[in-house]
C-alpha cells in the first residue's frame with residue numbers, strides 16, 4: 054500500500070496523493086533546490102550537502118513557503134523578512150495591528166545563518182594549536198566499510214542510484230525511488 | 241510580582257531545543273520550554289514558548305528558532321523569549337539579579353558579543369557568568385559521589401547528545417579540555433527530521449509535524465543491539481514482527497493529540513532480550529514472499545482517513561544514525577569513534593580514567609539501550625586493559641541545569657562573575673577571557 058501511495062504522489066509530479074496533505078506545494082520547493090544542487094558538477098556531493106541541510110530544517114520544505122504565508126496571512130504574526138521585497142511590502146501596510154514583537158523584529162534585518170557567521174569568523178586563520186569549532190569536528194569514519202540501507206524500505210541495500218547515489222534493495226524499490234524521490238524530494 | 245530578593249542568581253541553560261531556567265540553589269528549573277516561537281495551523285499568530293507548550297493543537301506548526309546549528313543567530317528573537325520568560329514566568333528583575341548562562345562550546349566571538357549586549361545592555365543584568373555544559377555536568381556528578389572515581393580523579397568524559405550536535409568532551413579539574421573536544425554534527429533535531437522523512441516517504445506526509453514526530457521519536461524509537469538481526473525481524477509478518485506498531489495522528493475533532501494505537505504492541509520488542517542469538521533469517525526468496533503478504537494484510541487494515549501510520553525498522557534506524565552516520569549517507573565518524581578520538585587527543589595518562597568515567601547527558605541519550613550499545617561499540621575500539629564504564633545522568637535533560645544551580649549557589653560565585661560596570665569598562669572580549677582558561 055505504501056507503494057500505491059508513493060506512486061500516487063510521484064506520478065502527479067509531486068502533486069500529492071489523497072493522504073499527502075496540504076504540504077505538497079512545499080515539497081516542490083525543496084525539490085527545485087534539490088534539482089539545482091544536482092545540476093552542479095559533483096552530483097553526489099551536492100546531494101549529500103542538500104541532505105544535511107534537510108536534516109537541519111525545521112519547517113520541512115516550508116522555508117520558502119513561510120515567506121509567502123507571511124504576505125498572505127494577517128498582520129498579527131512575527132515577520133520573517135528574509136526577502137527584501139517581502140519586507141518592503143510589509144512596510145507599506147498598515148502597521149497599527151502589528152504586535153510589539155513584530156515591530157521589534159521589523160526594525161532589524163533578517164538574522165544571518167550560522168554558516169555565514171562562521172565564514173565571517175575566519176577560523177581557518179587561527180594557529181593550529183588553538184581549538185576551534187572547525188577543529189572540533191569529528192571528521193570522516195576510519196573504516197570505509199559501510200552498511201547500506203534501502204532509501205525506500207530501510208532494508209539492506211545492494212544497489213546505488215546512478216543519478217543521486219541513494220541506495221535501494223530491489224527492482225521494486227528502484228521503481229519507487231525513480232518515481233517519487235530521485236531528484237524530487239530531499240535526498 | 242517581581243522578586244525583591246537581591247541575591248538571586250538566574251540559571252539559564254539556553255539550549256537550541258529547550259530552555260531550562262530557574263533560580264540558583266534550587267534542585268530543578270522552574271521552567272522547561274522549547275526555545276522557539278511557533279504558529280500552529282489552528283492559531284492566527286505566533287505563540288511564545290509556554291503558550292505553544294500549552295496549546296492543545298500542535299499540528300502543522302511553523303517554527304522559528306533563535307538558534308541555527310546549535311548557535312544563537314537571532315538575538316532579537318531570543319530577547320523576546322527571554323524577556324517574557326524572566327518577567328512573566330520567573331518573575332525576576334534582571335537589575336538585581338545575576339545570570340549564569342550555559343553557552344555551547346566554541347561559541348563564535350561575534351555571537352558572544354551579541355549575547356553580552358543582550359544580557360547587560362538590553363536586559364540590564366547585574367552580573368554574568370558563562371559556563372559550558374560538560375564542566376557543569378562534571379561538577380554535578382562529582383558532587384553527587386564525593387568518593388567516586390570522577391571526584392577523586394577530578395576527570396571525566398562528558399558525552400552530550402543535544403539538539404543540534406553531540407560533543408565528546410574531556411573535563412579535567414572542572415575545566416573542559418577544549419583541544420580534546422570532538423563534535424558529531426547530529427543531534428535530536430536531525431533524528432526527528434530523519435524520522436519525518438522516513439514516515440513521509442513510506443506512508444503519510446508529516447514533514448510539517450515537528451512536535452508530533454518528536455513525540456513519536458521519544459515514545460517509540462530505541463537503539464538496536466544487532467541491526468542485521470533486527471532488520472530481519474522487522475520484515476516478518478504478524479506477531480513475529482516485534483517492532484511493528486501503529487501511531488494515530490490527531491484528526492483535530494475527536495483527538496488533538498497523536499497516540500500509540502496499542503501500547504502493549506509497541507512494547508513487544510523488550511522480549512528481544514531473551515531472544516536467541518541463533519535466530520535464522522529466512523532466505524531472500526521467502527522474505528520476499530512474506531513481504532508481499534504483509535502488504536495485502538496492510539491494505540485491509542489501514543484506513544487512510546484515520547491518518548495513522550505504522551512503524552517497524554524506523555524505530556531503530558533513526559537512533560542508528562548517531563552510531564553509524566556513514567551508513568545513512570553522512571561522512572562522519574559515529575559516536576564511539578568520536579569518543580575514542582576525544583580521548584586520544586588527551587594526555588595518555590588520562591586515557592584509562594577517561595574511559596572509566598564516561599557520563600551521558602542530553603535528551604537523545606534517553607533512547608532505550610543507548611548506553612548498552614555504546615559500551616559494546618567502545619569495547620571493540622578501546623584497548624583490552626582499559627575498563628569502559630558508562631553512566632547515564634539521572635536526568636539527562638536537566639543535568640546541565642542542576643550543575644549550574646550548584647555552581648550558582650557556591651559562596652565564591654559572585655566573585656567569578658563579570659559585573660555590568662566591568663563590561664561597560666572593558667567590553668565583551670576582555671570580559672570573556674575570565675570565564676575560560
Ligand SMILES: [Zn+2]
Pocket residue numbers: 203204205206207208221222223226
Ligand atoms: Zn527496498
Ligand SMILES: [Zn+2]
Pocket residue numbers: 214215216217218219230234235236
Ligand atoms: Zn536516484
